[in-house]
Ligand SMILES: [Zn+2]
């Protein structure tokens with residue numbers, strides 16, 4: 466993952482540019498990452514705070530206790546809700562970027578997965594699912610239409 470790389474939230478209120486190589490690139494399965502991402506895990510890039518510059522709106526921060534009992538500040542866009550960053554108050558020199566906010570998320574190359582004991586079973590079998598490369602398609606929509614057939618509201 467060669468610098469510089471850029472990213473931001475979904476509505477582009479928050480933008481960042483990083484000129485440092487990542488320190489770690491990982492997938493985290495902790496319950497907090499699950500809740501904050503709305504999914505089974507988070508993809509996270511550890512960068513030095515002095516290597517990343519934020520512009521635009523200030524991320525809204527809230528503090529939670531991590532699964533290891535350390536406070537973590539989670540930063541998200543107060544307009545669109547995208548989780549953008551994580552800060553550890555005891556390590557101000559470190560900034561964790563949510564990899565999905567990268568303009569090119571394909572740059573992310575995770576090398577480790579943490580808190581795998583918390584991973585929900587369904588994330589282990591994702592690669593066994595039927596694959597539709599370009600979206601849900603008519604058969605998927607037909608299931609919804611069949612379910613609601615006859616209803617007027
Ligand atoms: Zn936003």
Ligand SMILES: [Zn+2]
Nearest residue numbers: 493494495498
């Ligand atoms: Zn986590």
